[in-house]
Amino acid sequence: MHDDLNWAIGGEAGDGIASTGKIFAQALSRAGRHVFTSKDFASRIRGGYTAYKIRTSVDEVQSVVDRLDVLIALTERTVDENLDELHEESVIIFDGDRTEFSDFEAPDDTVGLDIPLKSLAEDAGGAIMRNIVALGAVCAVTDFPIENLDESLEKRFGNKGESIVENNKQAARLGYEYVNDEYADVENPYELETTDNDYVLLNGDEAIGMGAIAAGCRFYAGYPITPATDVMEYLTGRIEQFGGHVVQAEDELSAINMALGAARAGARAMTATSGPGIDLMSETFGLVATSETPLVITNVMRSGPSTGMPTKQEQGDLNMMLYGGHGEVPRFVLAPTSVAECFHKTVEAFNLAEKYQLPVYLTADLSMAVTERTYEPDEFDMDEVEIDRGKLVDENEISAWQNEKDQFKAHAVTADGISPRAVPGTEGGVHMSTGLEHDELGRRTEDTDVRVEQVDKRNRKVETAEERENFDYREFGDADADSLVISWGSNEGTIVEALDYLDDLDVRVLSVPYIFPRPDLTDDVQAADDVVVIEANATGQFANVVEHDTLERVDRINKYDGVDFKADELADEIKQTLEA
């Protein structure tokens, strides 16, 4: 009996693939099973191949693998697209009544279940429910209690009324019974156990949105762009309950400037976008840094350059975030390494922005943003969230900072590089800020000494942060291994799973969530015999950084075809690279 199950539904965009997948994922999660989902979608609303994949197990799962056990094929192309992953125990559910499937035969060594999805759905109340019929069939194939699917259908359709929920439940029943009646003699190798565990299921964009609210973000301005839009959609309708507001701006230039205005007025503010939007925000990014405004800028990366492949995975914007913008300005770059870390790093990003009064890039990538994963709810413990507003001062504190002219020094040169911060409305704190070089009072200057003093002051914040914060890596694998694998951002889960396939090869894995400032990897790299940096881009942007920092050559594994790393494939590549 297999418990670790890889499931997929595939068809054309517009076939309801995503919502069907989500319903099943939620049913599994509610049944106390771990779930990891991935989506393959084309950049169009109708037409084009789309798939939603789920890996589920009673143990934790954090990547996709190259194996497909149960496939709902709404089109014949779905089977073709997944041929490589099918095996002799794979079950393919299709509707032979559809002309497309009229002379379809399931590939050799797979089990084809021809189910009249559409007509059963019509029996239940409407052809639109054919995907639900298929889910009912899946329950039969996998011995999964159909009651768990019922709960998920109630959650999905509850607000559409009792009869819609009942019809859907009925549709699922018909699919379930059809398999039990017509294919009773088919050997069933799968059995999905349920457990009493409580899990929550969410994706990276949602985790970022939830983290923002938890961290006290009150103002969000953004312009829709795949794959960052979900952050805005999550916040819309929720942030208001916490006294906040979302503005859909006319473009990214406006979005970042609105967020800047709100931040200067004292709100915790954020904007989120993807690569092309980051480009547009660059000019204001410099203003945010020079005016020392705390701001969180989320970049959910997709494949570039230009409009690239909007719905495909890449980690190609690291250079842009590290070095982008004219002139030299301090910034922090955080790269969460999992869906849960999207939450925690978002909270941290807001604290860092205010403590050091600078822009913080928070970067996820497409895979992590759209991937749903199960976690124990405790992982998102709101009682653990702390809000640190740094040197935000009130009128009483301001008097201590006043100079002989009775003026507040918003850019005071301090030992730690951080000045007191007063927001409009605070008595006595009146000052002006500008993107021009300025003195301690915020007044424009071209005085050479003042210029140097202010540049040093701003850069000193980074040193201060390096002393005070814990910009560390996460570590996995065998601590004593001679081979070192380094990763940043979302590849962590896949690499951890790849360890299971590495057999006799021991490796130590460092997963780095802080791109700047970042942990010093010199000792780790020098102590290892072989080092490989894994990232989803062509030129090895992080590998370059590691080489620069450690003055050691490293090997690279790069993937830039737009498709996620897969654990088993990656294991092979690691082996080949380290043993070469």
Place this chain on the structure above:
Amino acid sequence: MSSENVRFTDFKSDKQPTWCPGCGDFGTMNGMMKALAETGNTPDDTFVVAGIGCSGKIGTYMRSYALHGVHGRALPVGTGAKLANPDLEVMVAGGDGDGYSIGVGHFIHAVRRNVDITYVVMDNRIYGLTKGQASPTSRPDFETSTTPEGPKQPPVNPLALAMSAGGSFIAQSFSSDALRHTEIVKEAIEHDGFSLVNTFSPCVTFNDVDTYDYFRDSLVDLSEEDDYDRHDYDQAKDAILDADKEYMGVLYQDENSTPYHEAHGVHENMAELPDGAPDGATDLVREFY
């Protein structure tokens, strides 16, 4: 500082303006400071956002909370600040190039959003800071370094743009008519919604056509026209589209328009935060069960 004893000089910074002697921006700024003081504002509760250009330097010369941003993007900054703290008096200022060229997209959207801010555009029909190129409000035959034979394009009509975007307060003033200018800006501040004040602020260095004399002779002051009703949309439309005359005063006001914060229920000062996650945040996690 309580608002009763605020004088307009309290809004003056100790930095001497570097504007050319005679520049129209002096008068525009003085009127803005007077209007702020006379409407009961203090430097502590005022946030001035400025664009880039000679006009944009205004934030430096005024004394209030201020931000001098990047070229063309002052309106979004003002919008964010006002929404984050509705108690602030937010005033945005910049030039015709800043507002109607690089920033024209934001202008249209700021008008239609109707956020309660006052936007003063110092319109000199030229780019001052970059030393005399054509601006979107320059005349078609106005010869400049980049348009030796004139731009040969019709100028932007900012009042018409504002009207077409649903503007609820559309005014025009003249920097050297100190009393009227102050009055108009005061009305703009008191208007509940987005207010545009296009202020003719002559550039004495680069523009020898749109001069003080020209505006003094040609501007028709609507406050002296008995039969002009600023609440009459059609009358306002005719005046705004009138190709033969230039007007001073409030051309149009819709006192019943719904400002953004009313329409969207944004009334809170977002600066106040607890030490931890807000009450009710745990419900956010429950949603994912």
